[in-house]
Amino acid sequence: MPVGIRKIVSANRRICCVLALILVSGLLVPTLLSGADDKVHITYWEKWSGFEADAMRRTVEQFNRSQNKVVVEFLSLSSVDRKALIATAGGDPPDVVGLWAYNVYSFADRDALQPLDDFIRAEPTPSGGQASTPEQWLARYEPVYADMCTYRGRVWAGLSTPSMTALHWNKAMFRAAGLDPERPPRTLAELDAFAEKLTKRDPKTGEVVQLGFLPQEPNWFAWAYPLWFGGQLLDGDKITIGTDPHNLQCYQWVESYTRKYGLDQVRAFSSGFGNFASPQNAFLSGKVAMEFQGVYMNNFIRQFRPGMEYGVTAWPTAAPGLDDFTVADTDLLAIPRGAKHPREAWEFIKFISSANLNAQREDELSGMELVCYLQGKNSPLRQWSPFFEQHHPHPYIGVFRQLARSPHAVHLPKMGIWQEYRRETDTMFDAVRLLAESPEQALAFCQRRISESWSWHRKSLERRSSDIANRPLTRALQTTAVPGLSLMGRGNPDELTPNGKPNVPLTNAPLPLGERVRVRGHEIIAKSP
């Protein structure tokens, strides 16, 4: 072989060797590193970014330091619900996923989450007993939040950080309009009257330059306004958006704002509002004087309008007897079906659901209180530590705590088609406020559409449960139940009692018993209760 060619071949060999080495080390190093300790590594996907993600990352680090068996690997992702959906369908989900509440009900209906009831039953009771009941476990949370963890009689998730809404008012704008800055509106009539006083028009052009209140700002309460008026969205199994007279009254009120200030005026003025998380936010830029906002709003005030003079109070009373109305929401931590380390995932959820109630200093905060403190939110736990209560960064955190205890604190309806229902109410709200449809027309359309979807969804659930119940293996298992044994899916705490009935009551569920027995794709094992 000529010397030149030999050199090229030799050089190529060297390159090939280096590439092979890189490839091998690329494959081996992560494997070696992950196996470098005896701890179980679990993955946790969360939706947050920025300071909220940092807060959870710190809490995760605290959990990792607090014990020596489990390491949580935190990953902040956009569109976490869709990614979790695809990963679960593909059989490789994370061990813990941070979902929005509506995802939990929708995923639970599709059998995509593992219920936590069995993990809870394996925990000691607060009084030192052997097995907690789900009710005992959930008693740590304020009731409105606890209720959001359950669906169809099971516990599907633990709380991560909650939200609570209140009326925020700009005290400087109140003062300028001749209103008492310490006296927010207490009733709907007062809200409307104050809004009128706070509204300003350009004396030359007559254009609106400031509004006291606008129902569509922010635009995420289209579904909650009917509840504020004493209405209902769901009554048992019936959709009631278009049949409850309170809802009509509510949407007539929404329409009244556009009629009062003029469609073109409101449209032109509100099109100048910037994004929520920006200095052009209508409330932060002083364009709108009163808004319903969540506990998180203080973070944006501190960031974009530090020193802004504002107050926080319950929603004004819109229906007799519905005082201290508020809308609660929360992020939830769930274990997807097929997660590889459900027990370790539960340990992490348990840690996040706890707190050091004796904390006197910031570095003594733990679990729930640490993440809520760092995110500037209220803790959903009934008990707060002295430090959390007295040194919380939100100046009105006490108001939110009180509101969380209000008997009129509401949350979104727990139903598998909530995203669709909510989109429909948003569209209806748009149509009414833009005077494209009358409230009666819009409500009737929404009623018809959601009733159809609801019945389609329920039919799908029934179809699926009867399909599972009719499978030969399921039938055999149901008819040959061994006394004293319960059936359990692989890594799945879903249980069926020996007599073939679910061991917890199914509420709001027309589902036959077979629904929770998983056969296809799951190993069925007999387990002593």
Place this chain on the structure above:
Amino acid sequence: MTSREKHNLRHGLAFCSLWFVGFGVFTIYPVLASLYYSFCDYSVLQQPLWIGIDNYRRMSTDVVFWISLKNTLVFAALSLPAGMIVSLSLALLLNTEVRGMPIFRTIFYLPSVVPIVASALLWLWIFNGQFGILNWALRPILGLFGATPPTWFADPAWAKPALALMSVWGIGNSMVIYLSGLQNVPQELYEAAEIDGANWWRRIWHVTLPLTSPVIYFNLIMGIIGTLQTFTTVFVMTGNADGNPARSTLLYALYLFSTAFYDLRMGYASAMAWILFVLIVALTLLATKLMEKRIHYGG
């Protein structure tokens, strides 16, 4: 077949096999699977259950499905002619002999290089009813007639025209294709037409358009497919899958997406995808039929 040919065939197939596998796994299988799912109750998270033509039957009575289809056809009717006329006109202008032409061509192509998400956010501000540059320019002109400019994306009546107007921004690709078509028109035909006394317009009508008709046809077909599948701009601009305001921008692909990934009705969404496919094929055939006698292939 000689042994040499067999040997070559084996090697040829071996070299193509990766493509066959990729095409089969990532194209053929998903397409066929979606056809099967369209007849199933399927949420992605569970096994599909056969329900026959229920999804298709439901579609016929789904009001929102028809709204999204109507919105898409209206949008296509507005944006397709606008895009074709503007891109052809620009190509004609950029085909003239002027100094610095490469710079002009680059400038007019540049918007196509901007990512759709970035340009959608930019256009949101251009169309802003209060602070938008468009209304800033229109206000004094319309003011002369006592009128005010529309609030574009805040007004259901103007949201689709605004979307169509915005779609013209991304015509760079079709413009370049027109340009290449124009450059293939033989110069002697223009000279002959000029000698015969044809003016500019007649030269365009009788020489340029017939000889660029294959390119126009190609752009028309691609335009039909592209506009009927529009998703990203409207998803970014309306901020969610509602088609705000009041469903005026709920395009077909957006409704399909929300049905599949928010409502977890993948079976129904698959059925919608197949209806869209049939619609695109039908419109393509219609366009082919209508243009059949008007396409002049050179040579």
